[in-house]
Amino acid sequence: MSISSLLMAIVLAAIPLTLILAAVPAGLQTRRFSLSDDQRWRFAWRAAQIISLLTLSAIALALLLPDAGLHWLSDQPLRLTLLLLLSVMALVVVKFSRRYLAADPGFGRYLRWLLLTLAAVALVFISNHLLLFALGWIAISLALHQLLMFYPERPRAALAAHKKFLLARLAETSLLVAFYLLWQQHGTANIDIIVSAYQSPAALSLNEQIAAVLIALTALIKCAQLPVHGWLIQVVEAPTPVSALLHAGVINLGGFLLILFAPLFLQVTAAQWLVLVVAGLTTVLAALIMTTRISVKVRLAWSTSAQMGLMLIECALGLVELALLHLLAHSAYKAWAFLSSGSAVQQHVQQSLLIAPPAAARCWLPALIAAAGLAGAAWWFSVQLSAQLSAQLHAGIQPLSGWLLLALALTTLLVQRASGAWTLLLAAGLALAYSLLKILLQPLTGELSAALRPGLFSAADLWVSSLFLLLFSLWWLLRYRAHWPQVQRLSLALFAGLYLDEWFTRITLRLWPARLPVRANPKQLAQSPASQPALASGRKEQLL
Numbered sequence: 296m297s298i299s300s301l302l303m304a305i306v307l308a309a310i311p312l313t314l315i316l317a318a319v320p321a322g323l324q325t326r327r328f329s330l331s332d333d334q335r336w337r338f339a340w341r342a343a344q345i346i347s348l349l350t351l352s353a354i355a356l357a358l359l360l361p362d363a364g365l366h367w368l369s370d371q372p373l374r375l376t377l378l379l380l381l382s383v384m385a386l387v388v389v390k391f392s393r394r395y396l397a398a399d400p401g402f403g404r405y406l407r408w409l410l411l412t413l414a415a416v417a418l419v420f421i422s423n424h425l426l427l428f429a430l431g432w433i434a435i436s437l438a439l440h441q442l443l444m445f446y447p448e449r450p451r452a453a454l455a456a457h458k459k460f461l462l463a464r465l466a467e468t469s470l471l472v473a474f475y476l477l478w479q480q481h482g483t484a485n486i487d488i489i490v491s492a493y494q495s496p497a498a499l500s501l502n503e504q505i506a507a508v509l510i511a512l513t514a515l516i517k518c519a520q521l522p523v524h525g526w527l528i529q530v531v532e533a534p535t536p537v538s539a540l541l542h543a544g545v546i547n548l549g550g551f552l553l554i555l556f557a558p559l560f561l562q563v564t565a566a567q568w569l570v571l572v573v574a575g576l577t578t579v580l581a582a583l584i585m586t587t588r589i590s591v592k593v594r595l596a597w598s599t600s601a602q603m604g605l606m607l608i609e610c611a612l613g614l615v616e617l618a619l620l621h622l623l624a625h626s627a628y629k630a631w632a633f634l635s636s637g638s639a640v641q642q643h644v645q646q647s648l649l650i651a652p653p654a655a656a657r658c659w660l661p662a663l664i665a666a667a668g669l670a671g672a673a674w675w676f677s678v679q680l681s682a683q684l685s686a687q688l689h690a691g692i693q694p695l696s697g698w699l700l701l702a703l704a705l706t707t708l709l710v711q712r713a714s715g716a717w718t719l720l721l722a723a724g725l726a727l728a729y730s731l732l733k734i735l736l737q738p739l740t741g742e743l744s745a746a747l748r749p750g751l752f753s754a755a756d757l758w759v760s761s762l763f764l765l766l767f768s769l770w771w772l773l774r775y776r777a778h779w780p781q782v783q784r785l786s787l788a789l790f791a792g793l794y795l796d797e798w799f800t801r802i803t804l805r806l807w808p809a810r811l812p813v814r815a816n817p818k819q820l821a822q823s824p825a826s827q828p829a830l831a832s833g834r835k836e837q838l839l
Contacts, residue, residue, distance in 0.1 A: 299360040306353045307368045307421045310346045310378065311431075314385075314414035317342030321406040332402045336393045339406045343389045346417070347382040354379065366485060369423035373619070377420045377551065380626055384544045385413050391634050392536045405445060409540070412438040416544055419551075425474040425484040432470060432548075436463035439545060442537045443530050450811050455529035457809040458800065462523050466516040470552075473509035476502040486555070493558035496747065507563035510556050511570050514610075517549035518603035520577040525796030527600055531592040535633055538592065542599045543630035547622050549603065553610040554618055561613055561747040570611040571755055578604035579766045580793065586773055587790040595632055599625075608759055612694050613748030620732050695751055696759035703767045 321335045357370045392409065396402050415438055418431030440463075443456040478484050480502050481492065499507075519527035527546065531538060553560055553570070560566050581601035588594045602625050609618040749755040772782050773789075 300365055303353065303356050303360065303370050304365055304368055306349055306356060307370065310349050310421065311414040311417040313345045313349065314342050314410045314417065318407045318410035321403060321410060332397050335403045335406050336397065339389045339410055342410060343385040346385060350378045350382045365423060367424045367427060368421045369487065374420050378417065380623060381413065381416055381420065381544060384540065384626070384630060387630060387634070388536045388540050395536055396534060401445060405442070408438050408441040412442065412540065419548065423486050425478055425486060428486065429471055429474055433467050435545060436467065439541065443533050445534055445537065446532060448812050449532045451529045452532035453811050455526040455532065458803055459526040461803060461807055462516050462526065466513045469509045470513045473506040473513070476506040490556060490558055493562060496562060499562060503559065504563045504565065507560050507566040508569065510552060510560060511566040514549035514553045514607060515570065515573050518546060518607060519600050520573050520604055521580060522795040522799050524581070524600045525799055528593060528596045531596055539630045539633035542595065542633060543626040546599060546603060547606065547626060550606040550610060550618055550622050553607060554615050557610060557615045558747060567611050567755065570607050571758055574604040574607035575759060575762045577601065578608065579762055582766060583769055583773065584789045584792055586770065587786060595629065599629060612696065612755060612759065614697055617697065694749060694756040696756050696763060699760050700763045703763060707767065
């Protein structure tokens with residue numbers, strides 16, 4: 296191993312090790328060794344600062360020493376970008392936790408499992424070995440389970456953690472079997488070597504096809520797609536920084552898995568359509584169900600399920616650079632949204648007010664402007680940058696559904712919030728920003744053969760386009776035609792979540808029962824004879 300490889304390996308390995316070493320004193324509480332909450336927080340805060348510096352050092356080394364050639368660890372631009380996101384997330388969550396949980400008796404225990412969760416995520420990001428990747432993946436679930444059970448006396452939290460625990464074991468089993476099949480097929484556990492074998496279309500064996508399907512199944516479970524989504528909605532009982540970490544840095548690992556193994560995944564039709572159908576329906580249903588919720592954190596949870604479905608759809612369409620952009624933007628937004636959820640109540644109330652349906656002229660003009668802006672951005676993206684991109688576009692590798700979604704989203708935004716000259720500037724700016732970011736992120740995801748992407752007007756493209764049209768049509772009915780009897784019945788069914796989670800919970804508890812805590816009823820406690828002495832003693836103390 297060269298000096299550059301050794302130096303890069305030390306820097307990358309130091310990131311999870313720093314978090315693990317800081318977790319020991321942060322959670323330790325014995326008679327001979329006791330720390331105050333402020334001292335524990337300082338350990339966690341220093342660890343977050345150190346991994347930020349180590350991540351920046353790794354990025355600098357990757358720029359100066361591009362030929363590191365690591366074996367067990369990876370310094371690819373995709374991995375370093377996600378490490379940078381993780382370091383920022385660690386700083387924000389640790390800083391917020393001090394103010395949010397410093398007075399809680401379990402603050403030290405919380406910091407210990409928080410740092411271990413961050414260490415496991417960092418291990419997954421830097422792993423270039425199947426075994427190391429799987430160990431980090433399993434460690435994330437085990438450490439996160441302790442955070443979800445931070446309030447074990449809450450029945451909803453215990454039920455959500457129980458379902459999450461069982462689903463995590465299923466996802467890990469699926470991932471381990473997939474990795475074993477890939478190792479058996481290639482004779483190596485190096486992820487870069489395995490992925491490089493699928494950069495161009497190839498005749499795949501049965502083991503490789505099964506591995507691709509299992510990887511897709513693992514991503515769907517990890518991203519809480521229907522009908523295994525219920526735990527994500529119920530873990531809002533956990534502390535707010537835990538929700539921020541879960542929604543911004545853990546649940547999107549399914550998208551990272553598909554981006555990493557995209558060359559293999561896109562060559563197996565069964566795996567591709569499994570994601571297109573399950574994630575596509577989840578995107579539509581979860582986005583509509585979100586509009587019926589009142590609680591801000593519950594709305595954010597449903598939004599996460601819908602956004603993860605959309606990200607997986609982008610992976611299935613071969614738009615891996617767009618999926619990476621979605622992953623980064625969603626992580627930053629959801630971290631901010633959960634940590635500021637208290638101030639979001641007033642904003643939600645204002646947005647929930649009944650609004651009269653806009654006039655037809657007001658809808659057509661933004662739609663035309665959005666379409667014109669996207670057409671100009673697509674032309675600039677495909678023709679002006681390079682002849683190669685233009686040839687690829689005409690060859691049919693740019694699906695229509697991606698541009699259709701952006702056009703519908705821009706139209707909705709402009710109808711509700713913009714008018715006049717600002718409409719044109721906003722549409723042009725968003726379309727141009729979308730194209731630029733998509734181009735800038737292409738080097739991070741690596742080269743992906745045009746033959747692996749579904750073509751224009753392919754079956755996958757038409758399926759996703761129809762889902763987007765259905766989503767915006769139903770959203771318009773729920774928002775502007777809520778008084779229609781058919782729309783009211785649809786709204787009631789959506790408010791119940793189509794009863795999918797109820798059925799899944801019953802099946803789960805029947806197959807694997809769990810003893811859930813029962814929340815005490817204050818009236819029953821007051822009437823209980825055993826509680827009378829305690830109540831009388833409490834009143835006496837208040838009088839004294």
